[in-house]
Amino acid sequence: MQSNTQNILGRLMTQIGWPQKRRSAYLLALLSTLTLAGCETVIDAKLDQGPTQxxxxxxxxxxxxxxxxxxxxxxxxxxxxxxxxxxxxxxxxxxxxxxxxxxxxxxxxxxxxxxxxxxxxxxxxxxxxxxxxxxxxxxxxxxxxxxxRVPAVDSIVFREEKVNPISEERGFQAEFYVKDFPGAPDYYRIRFFRNGQLQNRPNDLITVYDAGFSSNGNTDGLLFIRPIRQSINPERLYARNDTVRVEIQSITPEAFFFLAELRTQISNGGLFATPPANVPTNIRNVNTNGPAATGFFVTSAVRSRTARVTDEMIRK
Incomplete structure (x- = not known):
């Protein structure tokens, strides 16, 4: 079929007067497209449902x-x-x-x-x-x-910024201040709310080790680093009179790594996606031969602070 198509198209382009070099390139592209289209196969995958947990x-x-x-x-x-x-x-x-x-x-x-x-x-x-x-x-x-243990949220401030570098539209970027306890490693989770609504994108799953992102930062007892302090901003900047509430929650080391793996799985996609994997759990069946469970159990101390985008809260 491809040979007949190639002969017909070749005679047609000769009659039109296309140069030989242009004819060859066009035929090669067209035949490649036809070949790929002919390889399309519908696969009806039947996945094992497995036991309910x-x-x-x-x-x-x-x-x-x-x-x-x-x-x-x-x-x-x-x-x-x-x-x-x-x-x-x-x-x-x-x-x-x-x-x-x-x-x-x-x-x-x-x-x-x-x-x-x-x-x-x-x-x-x-x-x-x-x-x-x-x-x-x-x-x-x-x-x-x-x-x-969990430290208190000291303050929340706002700075006026452009929505993006090429836009004249402006909004307000929030920044909060918390100081880590010195001594033993501390693990935290940050949540933030805009006008009472929890911001819940994959990027909004924020975990903190001492005052940084990991143990490599040597941030014990310091003020939270700036990327974390500014992590409480939604996709669009805040507007005047918006209300922002920041929560800091203490978590266990196991919960810290659970949330890190959870963030990896819910944002796993695109060209370089990896095969999905089960997120670890700390729920244990007393009967070691019985059905396993999923999920996680965390106890967390919580401290929060709320601020409104008003003149007195805006910094230069």
Missing amino acids: LSVDAWLTDALGEQRIRLTQTAPYLQNGAATPATGARVGIRDGKGRTYLFTDPDNDGFYSWRPTSPTDTLGRIGETYTLGIEYGGQQYVSVSRMN
């Missing part, structure tokens, strides 16, 4: 008020629907002093909650170690996390 999202803090743990069931790789709630579980937390906190699921939607008996009571206390216990599907799962 318990997935745990347990991020508890020392903030006042309700604490929640979400339990779901894992879904097949190509399923895009909402995760199926894991209902009917027994969920509890025990601290190092023997205090027990029971979590219930009154709405039967997989969200298990604990509510304090007094407005000033908290579940989390800095320096305390907590054990999570879950009974689900005839299996018992456990995990342990320590609530570490």
Whole structure:
């Protein structure tokens, strides 16, 4: 077929009067396109669904008020629907002093909650170690996390900037100030909110080691480095009267590496993407031969500060 097509096109271009060099280049490009088009094959991949696993999202803090743990069931790789709630579980937390906190699921939607008996009571206390216990599907799962120290957010300021170098449109860039504790290594997560809405792009998953990005920075006890201080800016700069809230959360070393791997997986794409991999978990089945779980358990002390883009908060 390709030979007949080549002969026909060759005679046609001779009649038109195309030069020989131009005819050869055109024929080569056209035949390459036809060859590639003829190689197209539809592959209907049938992936093994595998067993369903318990997935745990347990991020508890020392903030006042309700604490929640979400339990779901894992879904097949190509399923895009909402995760199926894991209902009917027994969920509890025990601290190092023997205090027990029971979590219930009154709405039967997989969200298990604990509510304090007094407005000033908290579940989390800095320096305390907590054990999570879950009974689900005839299996018992456990995990342990320590609530570490966290520094206060000293201040938030704004500077007026161009939206981009070639635009006359201007906005405001935020910068916050926190100083790391000296001494033992400290691990943190930074979250920020614009007008009450959590900014949740892959790039907004910000983790900190002491006052830098890793142990190689030698930043123990220092002010957070500038790239971290300026990491609380969304895709578009802030406008006047926007409200910005910054949270700094203490995390464990295991949670630090879990979040780093999570960031890698959710931003894994493009030409140099690597095969997807399971993110590690600290949820353990007591029965070593029983089904494994996914997810993570973290206890975190939280400090925050809120600022509004007003004249008195803008710096030159």
